Amino acid sequence: MPTCSICGSSKERLVNSAIEGALVSVCDECAKFGNVVGPATENRKNIAHHIAIEEIEFIEDGFHNKVRKGRERKKLTQDELAKNLAEKVSTIHGIESGKLKPTIKLARKLEIFLGIDIISKEAVNLGENKKIDFKDKDVTIGDLLRMKDDN
Numbered sequence: 001m002p003t004c005s006i007c008g009s010s011k012e013r014l015v016n017s018a019i020e021g022a023l024v025s026v027c028d029e030c031a032k033f034g035n036v037v038g039p040a041t042e043n044r045k046n047i048a049h050h051i052a053i054e055e056i057e058f059i060e061d062g063f064h065n066k067v068r069k070g071r072e073r074k075k076l077t078q079d080e081l082a083k084n085l086a087e088k089v090s091t092i093h094g095i096e097s098g099k100l101k102p103t104i105k106l107a108r109k110l111e112i113f114l115g116i117d118i119i120s121k122e123a124v125n126l127g128e129n130k131k132i133d134f135k136d137k138d139v140t141i142g143d144l145l146r147m148k149d150d151n
């Protein structure tokens with residue numbers, strides 16, 4: 001059973017209370033010393049994350065080359081690709097020429113169908129107005145070769 005951070009008594013449930021600037025899990029009795037923020041069962045870190053960070057998806061630069069190369073790899077014509085994705089051939093043509101930016105929904109279909117990666121995610125920390133690039137990941141030799149291939 002969880003114990004109150006202030007009086008130490010064991011309780012069925014605790015609440016999160018802001019007491020003198022610190023968020024602590026306390027019993028109902030001790031909660032009155034501060035401002036109750038919510039049930040202690042909630043993960044405090046998750047709540048903070050939820051409020052402060054907004055994730056934004058966007059289409060990467062150079063998407064048109066990736067789409068074209070992906071299509072060529074599958075040995076499909078623009079017409080065939082359009083049919084497979086239930087899109088107009090003019091849409092595919094526009095995307096491959098770089099004149100048309102696909103919607104996230106269409107980009108996702110292209111990613112899955114062609115096995116390419118054209119959507120990037122960026123988390124905007126609203127609290128500190130700081131941008132965090134979520135694209136950072138372990139880069140393998142295969143990735144490097146692919147990058148080289150794409151440029």
Ligand SMILES: [Zn+2]
Nearest residue numbers: 004007027030
């Ligand atoms: Zn207490």
